[in-house]
Amino acid sequence: MTSPSFIKAAGLHLLVIMSLFVLQFVLPAYHHLAIARIMVLAVFAMGYNLLFGYAGLLSLGHALFFAAGLYGAGLTAYHLGWSVPAAFVAGTGSGFLASLLIGLIALRTSGVAFMIVTMMFAQVAYLASLYFTTYTRGDEGLVMPDAARRFELFGVSFDLTDPTVRYNIALALLTLTTVVIFAIVRGTTGRTLIAIRENEPRTLMLGYDTFRIKLKALVISGTLSAMAGSAYALLFAYVGSSFASIQYSIDALLFTLLGGAGTVLGPLLGTIAMFYMIDIASEYTAAYLLVTGLALIALVLFFPKGIVGTIRERWVSWLP
């Protein structure tokens, strides 16, 4: 575990986290707010990447897990008056249960069938969020009550309307996610996931319970995605059906592809790149999605492994 490559990789990831911490003191106001939101979405993408990038399972339904977190936290805070920490646990727990249940069913399939099954489950969740409009206000959504905008933990008060608090909570979640993913991919589980991605029958033949390992990956992936959803609801004070739509499943995939599937930092970089690509392109043209699309096509043609994936392939082989 303490090989030179491990030390270099751990040092790099620590440097990224430290840089994000320092950035808050120098970023212009708008970018400070944007990076806070990006970090939450990056947690979602990193969770997605564990399944797609490392286990090779392409899910088109991860919006379901993000939405499980969003609604798990949002509805308990809104209707039951739960405190922010309790609502956050409820949201993350919802994602854990949803991913366990769906994993047990969906992992009986693979490849294209897995994509379709996960997409169908996500569509059911999206329509359910509309069907139960009485509680969710469906497409309109709900604004979190004032009571859910602040909380106390270990005697310290946190005000979620404060951009500094929000930035550092998002950074803490990103740090936790980075540590978890880093530990997994550098450890036995990560190696086994890559083996499954590369050749599942062979991994099975070697005596590994591939179903159990894939289920473990899906549950961790779904739980991290739900953690991002919970954080989004509580930090930005809004829950609504649009977050359960297929667009968010696609977003997680695009962030990952752009940054580099199967790399720890790729989804973070992809989320940042995609946000600013849309933000800047939309200042010049209404066809900003076309610009994004062309960028992705160019990426697939010239850098199929994404930004970090290409860097690893060409220059920095020790990147996890």
Place this chain on the structure above:
Amino acid sequence: MSNSIIKPQKGISRRSVLQGMGATAGTGLALQAMPGFVRYSQAGTSEPVKIGLQLHRTGIGASYGRWYERVTAAAVKVINDGGGINGRPVEVIIEDDGTDPKRGAEVLEKFATQHKVDVAYGTLFSHVVIGSAPRAGELKMPYVVVSEGHHVASGKLNRYVFQPGITDVRSQVIAMAPWISKNLGKKVTMIFPDFAFGHDHRDYFSEAIKAQGGEVAGLIAIPPTESSFTRYLPQISSSTEVLYHVMVGPAVLTFVKELGQFFGSTRPQIFGFIDSLEAVDLATPQLEFLEGTYFWEGNPRYAQKDQTEYDKFYREMVGVDANGASASDPKDISTYSHMFGCWESLFAIKQAMEASGYEGQTPKDKQGFIEAMEAIQKFDEGREHPQGDKIFNGKNHQCYGHQNISKVTGGRLELVHRTAIEDGLYEVSADYTKMSL
């Protein structure tokens, strides 16, 4: 271009200029010679008042967004030609929200911290309003929406959000009930989309028609994924006297066609909301079945026989002909029932800024603006409020006005009834003024 601004006394930035808005450096000299042109020098500052238009340029709200942008350009031109606000020119900065609540919140952050606008304004779709509103409150950014949702009036948002230019759906719906029960029938079957907007219609109209001694004969909720309505229509009971429909998005032409096939020549009275037919030509062949049916209109699309001089002026400024289409393209139908809200909201912003002597973006100025807006009690009909007079409730930040009921006659909409403001009033429990600023 997705992000347009107008700088009345400066050169053009890297972004495009809204066509026809105000006086740019190129036209400034020419305008000074024109009657009505007022120099901006008497203001405490010559810096422009910046208004951020949160625009549905892309996404499902794009057909509305196109017209919201045009109306904004026209109103700002009138304001600037009249000397601006407090002697300062008005500059509009546009950001596309993609009709998406997440992007909407990001756009508000951009307005507040990058463009540093004085007011954000112009949002239509409820989910974008509700997704953006918390950020408006946290960023202390006055946020004037043109949405017709009940969200502002309900008290669920915050003190920085206002809807002074268009009435809310609850008010619109309950104002219809007395006329419907008196003129069309008392047994009503409702067809509505099975999501929040449709549920508002279901709940508020059911209550209102019962209060008129009527009854709801049936409630038919259409799932949002439906593209065909044939299997739902048999649920309309034979005792139905009035079919009340809130048409469902892009499937509206299919809905009308299938309704025609289902009823043939014998049908109950039919009453609907014009929302899904905004920007759609009523002379479209598939809509022939609507002949003789009734619609709610926020503002009558077709110039009526007794058209006011104010509506005439507003149409001319916005570039809309007597049929509600673009003066330069008769096939480009406007969203006439809603877009007046942009025009009127901008004049409400002007009124509040002038009443409070708004000068800059200090907390004191913003507080003064919010309190001045809350102090407004009514808007008189005129060039600034061409849709008609309104009252404004400073507690729940919502205006209340007249509604219009029109009949489809010869492929046009002819006004048959205009409600009183009182018809759309309900008990208000919300009070934003109790919230701190």
